[in-house]
Amino acid sequence: MAALPEISDAGDVLIAGGGLAGLFTALKLAPLRVTVLAAAPIGNGASSAWAQGGIAAAIHEGDTAEAHAADTVAAGAGLVDPAIAQLLAREAPARIADLLQLGVPFDRDLEGKLAVGLEAAHSQARIVHVEGDKAGKAIMEALIAAVRAAPSIRIIEHAEAYELISAGGRISGVHALVSGKRVSFLARATVLATGGTGALYAVTTNPAEARGQGLAMAARAGAEIADPEFVQFHPTAIAADKDPAPLVTEALRGAGAVLTDAAGQRFTDELAPRDQVARAIGARITRGEKVFLDARAAVGDKFPAAFPTVYAHCRALGIDPVLEPIPVAPAAHYHMGGVRTDAEGRSSLAGLWACGEVASTGAHGANRLASNSLLEAVVFGARVAEDIMNAQLPSPALSAQEAEMAAPESAHLPLLQRLRRRMSAKVGVVREAGGLSQALELIEALRAEAAGPARTLSAFENPAIAAHLMTRAALAREESRGGHYRSDFPETRPGWAHRSLLYLTPSHDPMPAQEGTKA
Structure with a gap:
């Protein structure tokens, strides 16, 4: 015991x-x-x-x-x-x-x-x-x-x-x-x-x-x-084999840095809302192109003093942003x-x-x-x-229903990596019904693989439930709005101008909740 x-x-x-x-x-x-x-x-x-x-x-x-x-x-x-x-x-x-x-x-x-x-x-x-x-x-x-x-x-x-x-x-x-x-x-x-x-x-x-x-x-x-489908992808993380990806602050674009293709041609409004900029960059990367943030004219030799954190990240990856453009890609940034x-x-x-x-x-x-x-x-x-x-707070009570953590987190790292890859591929900057359904299938398969005996909690369970809620809500919202873009429903639909509200049933299936109700 x-x-x-x-x-x-x-x-x-x-x-x-x-x-x-x-x-x-x-x-x-x-x-x-x-x-x-x-x-x-x-x-x-x-x-x-x-x-x-x-x-x-x-x-x-x-x-x-x-x-x-x-x-x-x-x-x-x-x-x-x-x-x-x-x-x-x-x-x-x-x-x-x-x-x-x-x-x-x-x-x-x-x-x-x-x-x-x-x-x-x-x-x-x-x-x-x-x-x-x-x-x-x-x-x-x-x-x-x-x-x-x-x-x-x-x-x-x-x-x-x-x-x-x-x-x-x-x-x-x-x-x-x-x-x-x-x-x-x-x-x-x-x-x-x-x-x-x-x-x-x-x-x-x-x-x-x-x-x-x-x-x-x-x-x-x-x-x-509420609203678990809405994920903001920062348009400009440094495109390098590094986890997590180093961020290139939006303040650089505010200072005049421009987004260019491999030929040095500017292709989007750098100060448009983040979802629009992320999709513009993502579309080019999906086609096999490279995208760069070029701060040479706008910032130039002031870069090390003006943006020391980004400068350090770049130099650590062998990039000199004073002399060359920075390769960038969208990255999951904020929920x-x-x-x-x-x-x-x-x-x-x-x-x-x-x-x-x-x-x-x-x-x-x-x-x-x-x-x-x-x-x-x-x-x-x-x-x-x-x-x-200002609240009247009662003394706490201990529940007898505590679940034991079944295994250390390290035991589930391979499952987490598979989940992360599927989330980026299917629940990322651009989504569609087939990919979202595939993501849900994998999430449930991985949960089952990680599950332990009764009254135990897999270290994988909480991440899997969070991913499930995000993906289920993304599949349900059949429109594109803000950080949620559906290629199969590319227009914003007035009938969806409301927040998504969900709760879990006792079997941990997501169910919609009505505005103003409590779980």
Whole structure:
């Protein structure tokens, strides 16, 4: 008989995820006692630390929150909640002020004001950066220093949550593997901040930890999932045999870099919405052509100082972007879908909140506006913290239904690689019914191959469920909209101008949910 898991008091709040959303929420929850579970050493396994573009905020004269919200709604292709977009844009300056207070060294102009840049689909220059392309790294360094100094916050690294604890109709913590040991963490409130799903794809800009764990955990517990079919593919990752693929920030295109074919001919509008640029590049690559981002005229010898992160990535791969164009390809970058939450970050399950990329707030719709992702993490991290601090939180209870993790993750790496290849090939930039059906068949076959005895949970199960939800929703949406493009349904159809809402049945089959219902 397997040993029972160790039980740990996580304090007032348990946060699963050590990226920007999780750490910012933890800081805002002070003085409540908070435990943060991080699957990797904090900073290393977080997509936030790799973000190059910056944070969008209407902070300069002539720009307004209303204009920022309008750009957000327009980019979202008819599925953004306008009230959420207004909230996001309105609260952006205050969250930038919070980050400045924490010591984030945002770039400034000659007058000492915050410098702002332009990115795709923004009507104004409103992106704040750090040294051109180091925003994510600098923000995470500041947050990590703050949480390590906070007496109310306990950080546990190498701790990966795999199952929510549900007892008495309420979520009361998580079961996790901590350096391979099973531990049940009990808390009065639980926050998912586990990141996205990018590492379910073979070509991605995301760390290996971004496998949809939080999305699947919430779905298995009965939470409502929104818009899982909408995946944003960054148009310009460096085309090289490297996993994950190094990102080439959109700020380069904002600075005037152009996309060219092998003959040096420009072929698309570099500042069009990301889905359009990704498809334009993807179509050429599918035909066997190569695509390049040429910054020689626009940036030239200023490249090392202006974009040090991209420059370092290029040089490590033998490319000198000062003298030659950069080979690029689309890569899975951001998941617009996730655990459906309200404006306070509450999920459809009592006791469970979500923020950051794992959540679907209605802010991004079918196609996230550039540099709204870090913004959403801090805006909703703050709102989650405020809501929890104002809530009446009961003492947690332990469920007797915990599943044992059947095998270490390493045992299923070959299955995960097969899944990733199929997701890139069939649930990628361009999709169609036959390929999506083939993807679903493989996902179910791999789940069956990985399955263990009753009351055990394969390490492959959560990634497989996340992939299944994404693929099932993509097959159901018979139109093209934002980040979801169907070659067999290439037009946007008015009848589909609504969010996809799904939940899992007890047999773990996805079923549609009606707007406003709870799972």
